[in-house]
Amino acid sequence: MTEAEGYVDQAVAGVAEPQPMYKALRESTPVFRSPQAVVLSRLADIEMALKRTELFSSSMDAVDLGNIRPLIPLQIDPPEHAKYRRILDPLFTPREMARREPRVTELVNDMIDRFADRGECDFHEEFAVPLPCTVFLQLLGLPLEDLDQFLEWKDGVIRPEGDSGYDRSHENMAPAAQQIYDYFERAIDDHIASPRDDVLSSLIAARIEGEPLTREEILDICFLFLIAGLDTVTDSLDCFFVYLARHPEHRHQLIEQPDVLPSAIEELLRWETPVPGVIRVATEDVEVGGCPISKGERVSPLLGAANTDPAEFPDPDLVDFRRNPNRHRAFGGGPHRCLGSHLARMELRVALREFHRRIPDYEIKAGTELAYTAALRSVESLPLTFPVPAR
Amino acid sequence: MTRVCVDADRCEGHGRCYTLAPGIFDADEVGHAIVRIEKVSGELEAEAIDAEQNCPEGAITLSP
Numbered sequence: 001m002t003e004a005e006g007y008v009d010q011a012v013a014g015v016a017e018p019q020p021m022y023k024a025l026r027e028s029t030p031v032f033r034s035p036q037a038v039v040l041s042r043l044a045d046i047e048m049a050l051k052r053t054e055l056f057s058s059s060m061d062a063v064d065l066g067n068i069r070p071l072i073p074l075q076i077d078p079p080e081h082a083k084y085r086r087i088l089d090p091l092f093t094p095r096e097m098a099r100r101e102p103r104v105t106e107l108v109n110d111m112i113d114r115f116a117d118r119g120e121c122d123f124h125e126e127f128a129v130p131l132p133c134t135v136f137l138q139l140l141g142l143p144l145e146d147l148d149q150f151l152e153w154k155d156g157v158i159r160p161e162g163d164s165g166y167d168r169s170h171e172n173m174a175p176a177a178q179q180i181y182d183y184f185e186r187a188i189d190d191h192i193a194s195p196r197d198d199v200l201s202s203l204i205a206a207r208i209e210g211e212p213l214t215r216e217e218i219l220d221i222c223f224l225f226l227i228a229g230l231d232t233v234t235d236s237l238d239c240f241f242v243y244l245a246r247h248p249e250h251r252h253q254l255i256e257q258p259d260v261l262p263s264a265i266e267e268l269l270r271w272e273t274p275v276p277g278v279i280r281v282a283t284e285d286v287e288v289g290g291c292p293i294s295k296g297e298r299v300s301p302l303l304g305a306a307n308t309d310p311a312e313f314p315d316p317d318l319v320d321f322r323r324n325p326n327r328h329r330a331f332g333g334g335p336h337r338c339l340g341s342h343l344a345r346m347e348l349r350v351a352l353r354e355f356h357r358r359i360p361d362y363e364i365k366a367g368t369e370l371a372y373t374a375a376l377r378s379v380e381s382l383p384l385t386f387p388v389p390a391r
Numbered sequence: 392m393t394r395v396c397v398d399a400d401r402c403e404g405h406g407r408c409y410t411l412a413p414g415i416f417d418a419d420e421v422g423h424a425i426v427r428i429e430k431v432s433g434e435l436e437a438e439a440i441d442a443e444q445n446c447p448e449g450a451i452t453l454s455p
Contacts, residue, residue, distance in 0.1 A: 086421060093422035094406050262410070325444035333447050337403040342422070 016372055018276060019317065022305035031291035037279060037298035038291070041305035043312050043329075045288050049280060049301045050334035053077045056280035056299055058336050063279050065157045066173025068181075071224035072217060078335050085339070087206040087213075088221070091199050092339055097346040104135055104347060108354045116358060116389055120365065123241055123382040124234075127351075132233035135347055136225065141198025142187055153180050154230050159373065177223075184222040188215060199225075229340050233347050235274035235378040240265075240352065243272060243319075245364045245384065253321055254352065255360050264321035265348050270328035271319050273304035274377050278332055303329050362386035392430045394454045395439050399423065401450035411445055412438035424450070 015021065025032055025041040032039045040046050049056040057077050060070045070076055073084040090096070111131060115121035133151060137144050156176025160169075187200060195201040203218050213221075244251040254264055280299045285292065293299060306329045308316040313323075331338035338344070364370070365383035372379055395415060397408075402423045409416040409424060414435055416424050431439050443451040 089404055089421035089423075093404075093418055093420075094410065095418060095422075324441065327445055327447045329447060331405070333405075334403060337405060337447075342406060 016370060018273075018304055018377075019271075019308050022302065022308050025302070026305055026309060031289040033291070037300040038288075038293050039277070040288065040299065040301045041309075042289065043306040043309035046301040046303065046306040046329065047333060049288070049299060050278075050329075050332055050336070053081075053335055055283055055286055056301075057283050058278075058280055061281040061296070062298060064170050064173070065223075065227055066160075066170060066175075066177030067157075067220075067223055068177070069216060069220050071227065072220040073339065074224050074228070074336065081335055083208050084217075084221070085335075087203075087208060088339055091202055092342055094342045094345075097342045100135075100139065101346055101350060103138065104350045105354060107131070107134055107138075108350050109358075112355060112358050119388045120383065120385045123384045124238055124379055125381065127355075128234045128237035128241070128378070128382070131237065131351060132230050132347060135233075135343075136229050139198065139343075140187075140200045140222070140225065141191065141196055142200075146183075149183075150226065150230070152176075153183075154226060157227060158231050158376065180223055180226060181219055184219050185215075187222070188218055225340075228338075229343070231376055231378065232275055232338075232340075233344050235376045236269070236272070236344065236348055237351060238378045238382055239272035239274045240268045240348070241355075241382065241384070242364070242370065242379065243268060245362055247319070248361075250319065250321065251356070251360070255356055258353070260321045261349060261353060262345075263324065263326070265345060265352065266326050266328060267319060267321050267323050269330035270307045270313070270323070270326060272377065273307050273328075273330050275330070276304040276375075276377060277302040278336075303332060358389055359386050392432050392455075393436050393439060395426050395429055395431060396452045396454070397424045397426055398450045398452070401448045403448050403450075405447050407445045407447065408442035408451060412442040415439055416442060 022041060025039065030040070030042040031045065032041070040049055058074060059077060060075050065071070073081050073088060076084060108131065111127055115126055121127065129151065130147065133147055134144060137146060137150070153176045157173045157180070160172035160176070188204065191200045191204055195204065200222070203213060203221060206213055253260060277300045280301065282293045282295055282297050282299055284295045287293065307313070310316050312327060331341040362384045363386070365385050368383050370379045370382070404422040406418065406422055409418050415426065415428050415431060415438055417427050419425050428435065439453055443453050
C-alpha cells in the first residue's frame with residue numbers, strides 16, 4: 001500500500017488532524033485513484049470539478065443515501081437545478097436567517113442552562129447534536145418532540161450500521177429512508193391543512209412558472225434538508241470546540257475581541273473543513289492533471305485540501321482569526337454551493353457567541369480520547385469541564 | 392474612482408461581498424449579489440477590494 005492510500009484510508013475512517021494528509025496528497029499524488037473514488041487535492045482541480053457540472057455530475061450515481069429518487073437540489077444538475085434553487089435560495093438568505101436569529105439565541109441559552117451549573121457536559125451529546133436538529137424542526141415547522149426520531153433516521157442514512165465511509169450498501173439505508181419519506185408525507189398533509197410561517201409551508205406555496213411543486217418534489221427537498229442540515233452543523237460545532245478547547249489563546253481572542261467572531265468562524269471553517277470532501281461522478285472520459293478518469297468513475301474533490309492549498313492561502317497551517325482574504329471552499333462552490341451556508345453561519349455565530357459569553361473557559365476532560373466519525377468530521381463524544389459560572 | 396462589477400453568471404450566492412462590504416453590495420431576492428454603488432473611492436474602495444478578494448467564485452471585478 002502506498003503512503004497516499006494509507007492517508008485516504010484514514011480519511012474514510014475519520015481522523016483528528018487531517019491537514020497533514022491533505023498536504024501529503026497534494027504534494028505526492030494530487031489526483032489519486034483510491035478504491036472508492038479519484039481524490040482531487042489541488043485547489044485548481046477542485047474548483048474546476050465543482051464548476052464544471054456537465055463533466056462532474058452530482059447526480060444520484062455519486063452518493064447513495066437510500067433515497068429512491070434524486071435529492072433536490074443536490075442530485076439535480078444544471079440547467080434544471082437552477083429552477084429549484086430559485087425557489088429555495090430565498091428561504092435561506094442571510095437576511096432570512098437574521099430574522100430567525102433571536103429564536104436560535106433563546107434556544108442556545110436554554111441548552112446551556114441545562115448543564116452550566118454542573119461544571120461539565122458532553123458537548124457533542126448535549127449541544128452539538130440537539131442544536132441543529134431543533135433549529136431544523138423549528139424552521140420546517142415540525143413538532144419538537146420528533147427530535148429523537150429525526151436523529152435516529154439521520155444516522156440511519158448517514159452512518160448506517162454495518163457500513164463505513166464510502167463503502168455503502170443501499171439495503172442498510174433503505175428502511176430509514178422509507179421512514180423519512182413516510183414522515184414527510186404526513187407532515188406535508190398537515191401543512192396543507194394548516195399553513196403557517198415556516199419553510200414547509202413556503203415549499204407548498206411555491207410556484208415554478210405558475211406550477212406548484214409536486215408532492216414528490218417536496219419530499220425530495222425535505223429528505224435532502226434532513227441529510228444536509230443536521231449532521232454538518234454538529235460536525236462544525238464539534239470540530240470548532242475541540243480546536244478552541246485546545247487553543248486557549250484563540251478562545252481568549254474571541255472573548256476579548258468580539259468583533260473578530262465572523263471572520264474567526266470563516267477561519268475555523270477553512271482550517272477544520274467539517275465536510276472534508278464531496279462526491280461527483282464523471283459523465284465522460286476526462287483527464288485531470290494528466291490522470292485519465294473514465295466515464296462513470298466517482299471523483300472526490302477534497303474541500304479540506306483546497307482550504308489548505310498554499311497556492312491560495314499564504315501560511316496555510318497558521319490559524320489566523322483575522323485572515324483576509326479568506327476564500328475558503330468549506331461550503332463547496334459552483335452551482336451546488338451549500339444552500340444552507342447562511343443558516344450554518346448563523347447557528348455557529350450564535351453558538352460561539354453565547355457559549356463563550358456564559359462559559360469562557362473550558363477544557364476537554366482529562367483522559368478523553370476523541371474518536372472522529374467517518375467521512376463527516378464529528379466526534380462520538382466531547383466531554384468538557386469548566387468552572388461553574390457565578391449566578 | 393474604481394468601478395465595481397459583479398458577473399451574475401459566476402455569482403453563486405456565497406454572500407461574502409454584501410457581508411463584508413454592505414455599503415457597496417446588496418442581496419437580490421435569492422441572495423445573489425447586486426452592486427448598489429458602481430463607482431467607489433477612499434474607504435469604500437478598500438471595502439470593494441476586500442469583497443473582490445474574498446469572493447469564492449471570482450465573480451467581482453474592479454476596474455479603473
